[in-house]
Amino acid sequence: MEVVFQRPQALTEEKFSYCPGCHHGIIHRLVAEVIDELGIIDNTVCVSSVGCSVVNYQFFATDAIQAAHGRAPAAATGVKRASPDSIVFTYQGDGDLAAMGTAEIIHAAARNENITVVFVNNAIYGMTGGQMAPTTLKGQKTTTSPYGRDSKREGNPIRVCELLNSLDGPAYLERVSVHDPKHVIRAKKAIKKAFQLQVKGRGFSLVEVLSACPTNWHLSPLASIEWVQKELMAYYPLGVFREAGEVDGEC
Amino acid sequence: MKGNEAIGEAAIAAGCRYFFGYPITPQSELPEYLARRFPEVGGVYLQAESEVAAINMVYGAAATGARVLTSSSSPGISLKQEGISYAAGSELPCLIVNIMRGGPGLGGIQPAQSDYFQATKGGGHGDYKVIVLAPASVQELADMVGTGFDLADKYRNPAMILGDGFLGQMMEPVDFAGIKKSKIVEKTWAVGCKKGRERNVHTSLYLDPEELEKHNIKLAQKYELIAENETMAQEYLTEDAEIVVVAYGLVARICKAAVEKARSEGIRAGVFRPITLWPFPQKELRKAVAAARGVLAVEMSMGQMVEDVRLCLEGRLPVRFYGRAGGMAPTTQAVYEEIKKISLECKGVE
Numbered sequence: 249m250e251v252v253f254q255r256p257q258a259l260t261e262e263k264f265s266y267c268p269g270c271h272h273g274i275i276h277r278l279v280a281e282v283i284d285e286l287g288i289i290d291n292t293v294c295v296s297s298v299g300c301s302v303v304n305y306q307f308f309a310t311d312a313i314q315a316a317h318g319r320a321p322a323a324a325t326g327v328k329r330a331s332p333d334s335i336v337f338t339y340q341g342d343g344d345l346a347a348m349g350t351a352e353i354i355h356a357a358a359r360n361e362n363i364t365v366v367f368v369n370n371a372i373y374g375m376t377g378g379q380m381a382p383t384t385l386k387g388q389k390t391t392t393s394p395y396g397r398d399s400k401r402e403g404n405p406i407r408v409c410e411l412l413n414s415l416d417g418p419a420y421l422e423r424v425s426v427h428d429p430k431h432v433i434r435a436k437k438a439i440k441k442a443f444q445l446q447v448k449g450r451g452f453s454l455v456e457v458l459s460a461c462p463t464n465w466h467l468s469p470l471a472s473i474e475w476v477q478k479e480l481m482a483y484y485p486l487g488v489f490r491e492a493g494e495v496d497g498e499c
Numbered sequence: 500m501k502g503n504e505a506i507g508e509a510a511i512a513a514g515c516r517y518f519f520g521y522p523i524t525p526q527s528e529l530p531e532y533l534a535r536r537f538p539e540v541g542g543v544y545l546q547a548e549s550e551v552a553a554i555n556m557v558y559g560a561a562a563t564g565a566r567v568l569t570s571s572s573s574p575g576i577s578l579k580q581e582g583i584s585y586a587a588g589s590e591l592p593c594l595i596v597n598i599m600r601g602g603p604g605l606g607g608i609q610p611a612q613s614d615y616f617q618a619t620k621g622g623g624h625g626d627y628k629v630i631v632l633a634p635a636s637v638q639e640l641a642d643m644v645g646t647g648f649d650l651a652d653k654y655r656n657p658a659m660i661l662g663d664g665f666l667g668q669m670m671e672p673v674d675f676a677g678i679k680k681s682k683i684v685e686k687t688w689a690v691g692c693k694k695g696r697e698r699n700v701h702t703s704l705y706l707d708p709e710e711l712e713k714h715n716i717k718l719a720q721k722y723e724l725i726a727e728n729e730t731m732a733q734e735y736l737t738e739d740a741e742i743v744v745v746a747y748g749l750v751a752r753i754c755k756a757a758v759e760k761a762r763s764e765g766i767r768a769g770v771f772r773p774i775t776l777w778p779f780p781q782k783e784l785r786k787a788v789a790a791a792r793g794v795l796a797v798e799m800s801m802g803q804m805v806e807d808v809r810l811c812l813e814g815r816l817p818v819r820f821y822g823r824a825g826g827m828a829p830t831t832q833a834v835y836e837e838i839k840k841i842s843l844e845c846k847g848v849e
Contacts, residue, residue, distance in 0.1 A: 290694040295559070296702070305700050311690035313562045314702035316585050319555035322547065326559025329543045330517050330567070331691035352555070355548035 256280035258289050262306045269462035269469025272300060272368065274426045276307055278436045279339070279366060282443050283310065292335045295324040297349075299341035300374040318349025321356035324363045335446055337364040343373045346382040346406050353412070353454075360417040360451035364442045367408060367454055370461040371480060378464030382406045385483055390464070405483060409456050413489040420445050420453035421489040427460070427476045431486075438488075450492055458484060502637045503528035503570075503667040506596055506660070507536060509644035510568050512678040515594070516542035517567040519556035521549060523575045524608040525664040526598035530570065550575040554582030554595075561591040562701050564689030566648055570596035572664070573614050574605060576622075583657050584623030587718070588703025592651035594644065595629070595659045598667035601825045609826020610664030612748060615803035618661050619777040626715050628722045630658040630729065631776040633747040637671035642678060649681045654725055655688075661776060663799060665749050665828070722778075731774035732783040736762070740769030742842050743788050745808050746797040747773050750829060754797055757834035766842045776804070781811045793845040794818045795837055797829055817845065 255261070258280035266272045283289050292310040296302060298317035305312035311334075315323035320338035328336045345353050345367050356363065372390055373379040380393040383405050387396040397405075409421045420442055424435035435457055442453035458480045460472035467475055500508070506529050510518070518537065520530040530546065537544040547553035553569050560567040571579060576597045586593055597618065601611035618631045630650050634640040643660050651658040690699045705711035735755055737743055742761070746754045751772035761768040771787045773780050788794060794816050796805035805820045812818060821837040823829050 291692050293562075293690050302704060303706075305702060309698060311693050311698050312700045312702075313559065313690060314589070314700075314704055315558070316555060316581055319551065319558075319582070322552040322555035323559035323562075325545070325552075326517075326519065326556035326561070326567070327563055327690065328559075329545060329556070330560035330565040331563040334563070334691045351548050352552050355552065 256284045258283035258309050260307055260309045264307060265303065266300065267463040269460060269472055270300070271370070271426050271457070271459035274432060275366065275368060275435070275457050275459065276304065278432070278439050279337070280308065281436065282440045285440065286443055286447065288335045288443070288447070291333060292337070293327050293331070295320045295327065295336065295338040297338060297340040297344040299344050301339055301341060301368065302375065304339055318344050318347070319352055320344070321349065321352040321361070321363065321365065325356055325361050328361065328363050335443065337366060337443070339366045340368070341374065342367070342369045342371065342381045342383040346408050353408070354415070357412045357452050357454065358415045358417040360419060362446055362449055362451050364446045365454040366439065367456045368459045369408070369456055369484065370459040372461050372464045374461050374464055385479055407484060409454070409489045412454065417452055418454065418490050419451035419492040423456040423458065423484060423486050423489070425458040425476060425481060425486055427458070427473045456484070500637065500673050501528055501668065501670050502640050502662065503598065504532045505637050505641040505673045506570070506644055507532035508675055509641035509678055511536060511540055511542070512675050513566070513645040513648050513681060514683055515566040515568050515648065516540065517560045517565045518542070518544050518569065519547050519553040519560070519567070520569050521547050521553050521571065521575060523572045525600060525610070525667050526570050526572045526596065528667070529596065550578035551581060554579040557593045558582050558586050558589070558591060561586060561593045562689065563691045564686035566683060568594050568596070570598065572598050572600050573602050573611070576614060576617065580617070580623035583629060584625050584627060585703050586657045587627035587629065588625060589701040590655040591701060592655050593657050594647045594651055595657060597659060597661050599661065599663045607826050608664070610799065610828065611824060611826060612663055612750065612799040613801070613803065613824065614661065615776065615798070615800060618659055619779070619807070627718060628725070628777055630654070630656060630725060631661050632658065633661050633774060633776050634666060635748050635751050635772065637666065637669065637673050640666055641673050641675065645678050645681050650729060652684050654721060656721070656725070661748070663748055726778035729775060730778050730780040730783060732780035733772045733774060734787050735770040735772070737769035737771055737787040739790055740767050741790065741792045741845070742766060742768040742795060742838050743771050743791045744768060744795045744797060744834065744838065745771045745773070745784065745804070747776060747804060750797055750799055753829055753831055754834050756831040757838060760831065760835045761838045766838060768838050773804070779807045779811065784808070784811050788812065788816060791816060793841040795841050796820050797834055797837070798822045799828060800824055817841070
């Protein structure tokens with residue numbers, strides 16, 4: 249019998265540690281499929297961050313280093329500068345990238361550092377138990393914004409792609425979602441393009457993936473998908489914000 | 500050549516080709532020197548957005564097996580402590596230079612030795628140690644770059660050169676021909692290209708308490724080994740010394756002049772200079788005070804190394820402290836007066 253669907257080589261056999269309905273699993277799979285398709289498993293270095301995906305070096309079957317909270321783009325810069333033939337990607341959540349690591353992500357993008365960033369935005373701190381994130385929506389209740397995020401008190405959410413798009417540096421910025429198959433396919437194309445651009449030495453690429461966190465949103469997985477569409481996508485519009493040059497071949 | 504620049508040239512001689520840093524007085528001549536020199540030798544110089552980013556770039560480059568250097572001065576080294584803790588936890592070798600200035604806080608920009616605790620007791624969070632070397636001349640500053648890299652590689656641990664602003668800023672003749680081109684050990688653990696081998700992963704995360712304890716025990720055993728094998732110290736006229744002055748770095752040179760003056764006045768004094776601050780040269784100090792009746796610790800701080808001196812001597816001898824701070828340096832005359840005082844005190848005891 250012909251095998252038509254299997255675990256990508258770039259994923260280990262380790263079981264994911266994510267909650268039911270969480271989108272990290274889908275996003276991991278997309279990254280792994282792209283690594284397989286581009287044939288870069290032997291020279292890819294994953295830079296893990298701090299958050300729910302903190303142990304994703306157990307899941308990606310590549311070389312990996314674990315970076316401090318928010319510092320993955322700096323650590324990835326060190327890897328890439330010292331080992332330019334490696335394909336280096338960070339995988340960061342919104343707490344990691346848009347709060348603690350704001351300086352690191354802005355400057356990596358401004359330098360047009362030739363790395364790829366997979367940025368998973370679920371508008372909340374997952375691992376620490378549902379606290380307010382820099383991307384938490386106005387009115388959204390979290391354990392540290394229990395009355396709903398009030399921009400007068402807690403400030404406003406940060407739109408990372410738009411923020412980085414003000415810089416000359418980045419080669420590619422796109423926001424995608426994985427709430428239905430159509431969008432999953434689009435997300436994979438974006439991730440693939442981001443890695444291809446790095447292979448071609450075009451510079452900094454970031455794909456922001458809107459993601460559900462049923463556990464900390466206190467919603468069912470299905471209701472979470474609706475919330476992504478109605479609320480997250482309303483504040484964080486999908487689309488390509490920056491694309492420097494075409495990538496050869498299919499994508 | 501200026502001390503800071505000598506570090507840069509010595510790094511090139513030692514085979515280092517990666518530097519990530521951030522400007523701060525009084526060490527900025529080192530990044531400036533490497534920004535100019537590294538392109539000539541195919542090195543990578545990168546000015547980071549902060550000391551925090553710089554040390555994390557070092558962490559990434561170290562993971563690829565590269566010889567990598569960063570430098571800063573006291574407030575910047577505080578910021579680097581996060582990354583140093585991660586490098587120690589992940590056992591990634593690197594060399595960090597701290598050209599100290601006075602603190603706490605923003606303090607000042609003048610030379611000091613007030614980061615001894617931070618350098619030798621860990622510095623960041625968690626149970627770890629950094630190998631700390633304390634040069635006393637520009638030549639030694641240059642020589643210690645290679646030594647620091649070698650020790651870092653040998654033990655897969657961060658190493659630090661702890662100098663003061665005087666050393667960084669002062670000019671002395673320096674000979675680079677003598678710097679041994681050390682053999683860079685093969686790093687089978689490096690990330691980058693995993694063709695034909697198992698994948699390499701570097702992390703300091705151990706969520707299982709039993710695993711983390713095992714990791715801590717393994718690190719502690721490594722530190723014991725370093726303490727056993729790598730202590731260094733220099734002695735001057737200690738053999739018959741009744742008063743031993745303990746000082747590190749440039750201060751030891753001031754103390755040497757004070758000891759000569761004391762000897763000319765009939766006080767048998769000597770200088771003991773720890774070269775490794777961690778591991779502290781305990782065996783060597785105990786031997787050096789064999790004939791002594793009193794010990795004087797001199798520092799450009801309010802008293803930090805003196806605690807290690809007292810721990811080492813376990814109350815067997817009176818230990819007096821003399822320190823200046825904030826960018827003020829002890830004078831030969833002041834140290835001589837202190838030697839005289841402790842000499843009289845010790846006579847009084849007998």
